[in-house]
Amino acid sequence: MQLRTLGRSSLRVSPLCLGGNVFGWTADEAASFAVLNASVNAGLNFIDTADSYSRWVPGHRGGESETIIGNWLKRSANRQAVVIATKVGMELAPDRKGLSAAHITRSAEESLRRLQTDYIDLYFSHCDDASVPMEETLGAYQKLIAQGKVRAIGASNFTAARLAEALQASRKNDMPRYEALQPHYNLYDRSDYESSLEPLCLEHQVGVINYFALASGFLTGKYRTSADAAKSTRGKGAVEKYLNARGLRILAALDDVRRRYDASPASVALAWQIARPSITAPIASATTANQVDELVAATKLNLDKAAIEQLDTASK
DSSP states (O other): OOOEEOTTSSOEEOSSEEEOTTBTTTBOHHHHHHHHHHHHHTTOOEEEOOTTTTTTSTTOOSOHHHHHHHHHHHHHTOGGGOEEEEEEOSOSBTTBOSOOHHHHHHHHHHHHHHHTSSOEEEEEEOSOOTTSOHHHHHHHHHHHHHTTSEEEEEEESOOHHHHHHHHHHHHHHTOOOEEEEEOBOSSSSOHHIIIIIHHHHHHHTOEEOOBOTTGGGGGGTOOOSGGGGGGSTTHHHHHHHHOSHHHHHHHHHHHHHHHHHTOOHHHHHHHHHHTSTTOSOOEEOOSSHHHHHHHHHHHTOOOOHHHHHHHHHHTO
16 A cells, blocks of 8 residues: 655555544444454554543543554554554543643653553644643653654644644744644535645645544445434434535435445545545544455545546535
8 A cells, every 4th residue: 555654754654544433432342453453454554543532431531442452552563564643632531631741741651551552653632722832732742752752743623823823833943843633524524624724734744634534424325314313323413414405415426426436435435535635644433344445445446537526516
């Protein structure tokens, strides 16, 4: 599989990133191991997780996904073959959140222990924290990089204005810069990213690893009526947000393109993103090894100009 350079960093990643949000949630450890093995065997070397995954599940405290990935890394001895991205900043407890130097330093050590590794390839600020000076946050990352515990850093859920401010602070203070952005982006959710974040990332060569790449499963085509909401734990939200005239128009375009390419709607939706010059690797998750095949197929699907324009028009 042809790898891509992430931003201006030394990291080389597959054009699709495996989402680890389901590990320990809708995929237990055995299922997660199967997905991870299938992904690496197929050439996907990029895995995304966070310290807060999956705190939203009753009885979970966060760190469940990292723990499963760490157990897999120990068993598989695949550490050098994969690029691991994790995050800090989302609330784990009332006193455990944000981007202060103290919280970043403590959280990095905890993530390293759960992942059972000596370094994090890509460490994200999971959300912006305007209460902490940029210089303090970047300074904490600078120390972790100097110690060999982090290779590169990224920003998730940042506005264009705040990302620009962070990039300027890095230049001004000779500190590490955010080499990647993790925004919400897919065929349906386009405007926020394309209007301001995309031009900034292209100008400054910031890699983009977008989440909700399949719109919570809607772009797989399995949610077409309100009755489909019961098909999964994510179904209700997908139907409520996306099942409207525009959403159905997008599904119709996906159906037309997939028939021409003998591919699935999910593969086409991901291939459309992979083909976009600003996107390094969309994030998509899988709960079974069979679903991995559909994700990998997207990396091999070269949509022609007509197909891309058809999807662009349908999703305007």
